[in-house]
Amino acid sequence: MIVAKAPATSANLGPGFDVIGVALDLAYDEVEVEVMDGEGVEIELEGIETTQIPKDPEKNSAGLVAREVLRRGRVKTHLKIRIKKGVPQGVGLGSSAASASATAVAVARALGLSLSTSELIEIASQGEIASSGVAHADNVAPSILGGFVAILSYSPLVVEKFMPPEHLEFALAIPKNLKKTTERARAVLPKNIGLREHVEAMASYSMLLTGIVRGDLKLIGKAMSSDAIVEVARAKLYPGFLKAKEAAIKAGALGATLSGAGPTIIAATDARQGNSWGVAEAMKKAYEEEGVECLIAVCKPRVEGVEVFEK
Numbered sequence: 001m002i003v004a005k006a007p008a009t010s011a012n013l014g015p016g017f018d019v020i021g022v023a024l025d026l027a028y029d030e031v032e033v034e035v036m037d038g039e040g041v042e043i044e045l046e047g048i049e050t051t052q053i054p055k056d057p058e059k060n061s062a063g064l065v066a067r068e069v070l071r072r073g074r075v076k077t078h079l080k081i082r083i084k085k086g087v088p089q090g091v092g093l094g095s096s097a098a099s100a101s102a103t104a105v106a107v108a109r110a111l112g113l114s115l116s117t118s119e120l121i122e123i124a125s126q127g128e129i130a131s132s133g134v135a136h137a138d139n140v141a142p143s144i145l146g147g148f149v150a151i152l153s154y155s156p157l158v159v160e161k162f163m164p165p166e167h168l169e170f171a172l173a174i175p176k177n178l179k180k181t182t183e184r185a186r187a188v189l190p191k192n193i194g195l196r197e198h199v200e201a202m203a204s205y206s207m208l209l210t211g212i213v214r215g216d217l218k219l220i221g222k223a224m225s226s227d228a229i230v231e232v233a234r235a236k237l238y239p240g241f242l243k244a245k246e247a248a249i250k251a252g253a254l255g256a257t258l259s260g261a262g263p264t265i266i267a268a269t270d271a272r273q274g275n276s277w278g279v280a281e282a283m284k285k286a287y288e289e290e291g292v293e294c295l296i297a298v299c300k301p302r303v304e305g306v307e308v309f310e311k
Contacts, residue, residue: 004106004308005030007146008087009094010170010266011138014224014231014257015204019151021094021138021260023302024170029098030084031062032311033106038078041066047085054130061096061127062103068123069107072115079107091174092260097139100127105144105306118157120144132186132261139260146305148212164301165215169276171253171267173283176293178238178263185261188233201229221254221268231258238263240290244283251275251282271300 005028011021029047041057057063066079081103087095104124108115115123124140141149141159148162193201204226211219225245235241241263248256248267252275256267265283269276280296287294 001311002033002106002110002308003030003311004033004102004109004306006098006102006105006143006306007302009097009139009142010092010259010264011094011142012227012230012258012260013208013266014227014255015201015229016138016150016208017227017230018136018138019205020148020208021142022148022164023142023146023305024093024299025302026172026297026299027087027093027098029087029095029102031099031102031106032082032084033066033103033110034080034082035110036078036080039076040078041070042078042080044080044082045085046082049089050085052089053083053085059130061100061130064130065100065103065123065127066107068126069104069111069113069115072119072123073108073111073113075111075113077111079110081107088174092258092262092264093174094139094143094260096128096131097124097143100124101140101143101306103127104140105308109308117145118159121159122157134186142305144305146303147301150209162212164303165212165217165220167271168217168220168301169269169271170299170301171248171269171276171279171283172259172297172299173244173248173265173267173280173287174295174297175238175240175263175287176295178292185234185237188237189230190233193229197229201227204228217254217268217270221256224255224257224266224268225249226255227257234258234262240287240292241265243290244286247282247286248279251279253279256283269298
């Protein structure tokens with residue numbers, strides 16, 4: 001039996017919609033794959049918040065990924081896939097991506113297929129169709145590779161991994177009663193933007209990449225806070241978000257934004273300042289003043305991606 005463990009992720013990081021994400025040393029999905037006689041894909045679930053996850057392979061991110069691996073490998077067999085959920089769903093921390101990433105790596109290993117990293121990311125991105133209706137790689141790429149990962153091209157897929165700056169931490173505020181579907185969060189996005197907005201978005205994304213490459217935490221934080229397109233469109237979905245973001249900055253965060261499609265807020269902090277939990281507490285207080293119950297956490301970027309081993 002092959003087992004793979006994939007981390008939670010945060011995508012977009014402000015201005016990088018669908019093209020950048022980071023692995024988080026926060027929570028993990030574990031996928032066990034067993035090759036059996038016959039044909040088909042069988043899904044079993046355990047762990048947190050599994051009651052709303054479909055076991056139908058056509059509607060499950062791991063199921064879609066497993067079928068794609070079988071198709072690409074031209075293999076006919078029966079796969080029994082047991083998913084142990086550790087990444088919470090519907091909060092913007094790459095829950096479906098963690099399952100998809102672990103499944104892609106585990107199934108390929110179980111079948112003895114030599115797939116490239118790009119192929120594994122492409123396959124895992126197909127699992128996102130189950131949750132968002134669209135294949136995108138900004139969560140699965142860092143979940144598989146670890147670190148920061150930028151999507152340089154989708155056709156063909158080209159990705160680049162960047163090591164996280166040493167002292168970067170993230171404070172997280174995770175609302176408990178504001179869950180959403182990624183598909184809904186995509187539906188509110190503008191279909192067209194003006195040239196000025198496009199230029200400003202490119203400037204902010206350039207700032208983010210520059211900060212990552214240089215290890216400049218202040219630049220990373222400033223860029224994360226500067227998205228004027230996607231975050232603005234989604235803010236109306238989450239009561240208290242803007243107030244909580246402002247509270248994070250006042251508490252000393254370098255920057256803050258929605259994690260992925262939200263509603264979790266991810267705030268960049270400098271571990272040397274020792275204020276990460278204070279930032280998290282400030283966001284929690286601001287959310288709860290708006291009647292939104294909230295969990296908080298502090299974590300670091302995870303350097304490694306999927307771990308795979310035999311059981």
